[in-house]
Amino acid sequence: MPSELILTENMSDDFTEVKVVGEVDIYTSKQFKEKLYSVLESSGTDLKIDCSELKYIDSTGLGILVGTLKKAKLKGNNVYITGLKDNIKKLFLITGLDKLFFIE
Amino acid sequence: MPSELILTENMSDDFTEVKVVGEVDIYTSKQFKEKLYSVLESSGTDLKIDCSELKYIDSTGLGILVGTLKKAKLKGNNVYITGLKDNIKKLFLITGLDKLFFIE
Amino acid sequence: MMENLKDTMIDYFETIELILPFKAEYVSTARLTASSVASKMGFNIEEVEDIKVALSEVCSKLVSRGSKVVDSYRIVFKLFKDKLTIVFCCEDGTLNCVFDNENDSLGIAIMNALMDDVELCTKTEQLLLISKVLKGEKQDAI
Amino acid sequence: MMENLKDTMIDYFETIELILPFKAEYVSTARLTASSVASKMGFNIEEVEDIKVALSEVCSKLVSRGSKVVDSYRIVFKLFKDKLTIVFCCEDGTLNCVFDNENDSLGIAIMNALMDDVELCTKTEQLLLISKVLKGEKQDAI
Numbered sequence: 091m092p093s094e095l096i097l098t099e100n101m102s103d104d105f106t107e108v109k110v111v112g113e114v115d116i117y118t119s120k121q122f123k124e125k126l127y128s129v130l131e132s133s134g135t136d137l138k139i140d141c142s143e144l145k146y147i148d149s150t151g152l153g154i155l156v157g158t159l160k161k162a163k164l165k166g167n168n169v170y171i172t173g174l175k176d177n178i179k180k181l182f183l184i185t186g187l188d189k190l191f192f193i194e
Numbered sequence: 195m196p197s198e199l200i201l202t203e204n205m206s207d208d209f210t211e212v213k214v215v216g217e218v219d220i221y222t223s224k225q226f227k228e229k230l231y232s233v234l235e236s237s238g239t240d241l242k243i244d245c246s247e248l249k250y251i252d253s254t255g256l257g258i259l260v261g262t263l264k265k266a267k268l269k270g271n272n273v274y275i276t277g278l279k280d281n282i283k284k285l286f287l288i289t290g291l292d293k294l295f296f297i298e
Numbered sequence: 299m300m301e302n303l304k305d306t307m308i309d310y311f312e313t314i315e316l317i318l319p320f321k322a323e324y325v326s327t328a329r330l331t332a333s334s335v336a337s338k339m340g341f342n343i344e345e346v347e348d349i350k351v352a353l354s355e356v357c358s359k360l361v362s363r364g365s366k367v368v369d370s371y372r373i374v375f376k377l378f379k380d381k382l383t384i385v386f387c388c389e390d391g392t393l394n395c396v397f398d399n400e401n402d403s404l405g406i407a408i409m410n411a412l413m414d415d416v417e418l419c420t421k422t423e424q425l426l427l428i429s430k431v432l433k434g435e436k437q438d439a440i
Numbered sequence: 441m442m443e444n445l446k447d448t449m450i451d452y453f454e455t456i457e458l459i460l461p462f463k464a465e466y467v468s469t470a471r472l473t474a475s476s477v478a479s480k481m482g483f484n485i486e487e488v489e490d491i492k493v494a495l496s497e498v499c500s501k502l503v504s505r506g507s508k509v510v511d512s513y514r515i516v517f518k519l520f521k522d523k524l525t526i527v528f529c530c531e532d533g534t535l536n537c538v539f540d541n542e543n544d545s546l547g548i549a550i551m552n553a554l555m556d557d558v559e560l561c562t563k564t565e566q567l568l569l570i571s572k573v574l575k576g577e578k579q580d581a582i
């Protein structure tokens with residue numbers, strides 16, 4: 091079965107970037123959460139989440155982003171979300187999450 | 195609803211070319227048949243069917259190609275099929291139609 | 299644009315059903331089927347996306363709750379002339395009113411924003427439904 | 441490669457159903473659903489294509505014949521550990537043994553070549569079935 095979600099990370103001194111390719115839904119959300127939480131765990135920098143190839147995310151995935159943001163804030167770091175496609179940006183607007191994250 | 199089948203024709207002195215884009219199935223087969231038969235009707239040349247963007251064809255569609263070939267032969271013309279994708283060439287081999295047509 | 303909403307209750311003319319196990323991996327099958335049905339009705343790409351997202355919220359919720367009584371749930375696509383209503387059914391009554399305002403606020407907000415009608419509690423067996431109206435002149439497409 | 445064929449009759453573990461009207465426009469919905477199910481099981485792109493083509497032959501035949509008794513037919517995907525069986529059901533018995541060797545020779549040849557098992561006449565209600573075996577090590581994918 092072709093994997094529906096591919097997550098790659100890229101660490102630099104200033105920030106850690108996670109690139110999200112594919113779909114975040116109930117099937118892939120565990121993988122999504124574990125990746126983001128483990129990246130937060132091991133890095134002390136701001137987090138950039140590159141969503142330019144994120145095709146789909148549901149409320150579970152958005153909840154995981156909120157959880158990630160909370161964890162990051164506790165460590166004094168920010169979460170930047172980049173490259174959102176229009177259909178997904180729409181979900182951030184609907185849920186008001188656009189006001190919580192730095193969206194670039 | 196986005197059309198699943200687009201047919202365009204191109205006449206020259208030597209042959210008439212019909213380009214088939216999309217899927218030929220039970221829903222689009224009538225359109226497919228009408229186009230091929232009307233092209234045969236109006237032209238006295240060999241027929242080239244460009245299948246490089248044909249994504250799918252079923253036995254009804256193959257039957258229409260056979261019918262087209264029969265009609266062309268009656269007028270002393272040939273039917274050439276070009277650009278078949280592997281998955282569709284496979285159907286020509288299975289059914290033995292590869293021996294009836296000029297496949298390029 | 300909404301003046302036709304009442305008329306859409308008549309002219310009910312086609313039903314497609316998909317029965318799926320309570321498993322996360324088949325939620326994407328539901329999305330794919332929904333997108334085929336909705337685009338055939340004439341919804342545009344953005345509307346089809348809205349429908350997929352809303353449907354997916356329901357499927358995910360049902361799958362995450364699951365059932366001890368039955369193995370599968372039923373998604374009924376009701377195609378009206380200018381409206382698609384998606385009804386979710388299951389013989390397990392414990393799945394009635396499965397969304398709760400507190401924990402599912404994100405999902406509920408999303409469904410309400412993307413669909414024209416969301417009924418989170420309906421009759422037993424028919425768990426809940428979501429509807430989207432076909433705007434514009436595309437309703438002749440089918 | 442075929443030595444597992446008998447074993448595949450046990451370990452039957454999942455069912456997905458799609459109920460469609462007798463209408464040509466929904467045959468592509470069946471193909472899309474089939475392709476989602478088959479690729480989840482671990483069939484490769486070419487095998488998924490084979491399954492879509494074979495399934496489509498059956499749907500087209502059923503739709504072109506239609507029914508005076510019922511509005512819709514049922515496609516049941518039975519997912520075994522290493523085999524996908526697709527059963528076509530309909531309460532209209534006149535659709536039993538719907539393929540005929542003379543007029544449907546192309547369609548029959550295609551189904552036999554692409555699938556591992558084709559039963560064109562089965563019990564009433566369960567009209568016919570086609571199966572494809574999952575070769576290689578992909579059966580753990582689900």
Ligand SMILES: Nc1ncnc2c1ncn2[C@@H]1O[C@H](COP(=O)(O)OP(=O)(O)O)[C@@H](O)[C@H]1O
Nearest residue numbers: 149150152153154156157158401402403404405
């Ligand atoms: N569906 C949701 N709606 C609203 N908020 C949510 C939703 N899912 C998660 N959250 C919020 O995201 C945060 C993280 O949730 P969760 O992913 O369960 O992480 P954790 O395991 O760290 O609690 C929670 O504090 C919760 O408030």
Ligand SMILES: Nc1ncnc2c1ncn2[C@@H]1O[C@H](COP(=O)(O)OP(=O)(O)O)[C@@H](O)[C@H]1O
Nearest residue numbers: 253254256257258260261262543544545546547
């Ligand atoms: N499913 C099929 N299997 C085998 N031959 C077919 C099939 N469908 C059509 N044919 C052949 O293709 C030819 C054309 O059929 P058809 O499309 O009905 O054209 P026409 O209307 O000109 O008879 C027929 O002569 C028939 O033998």
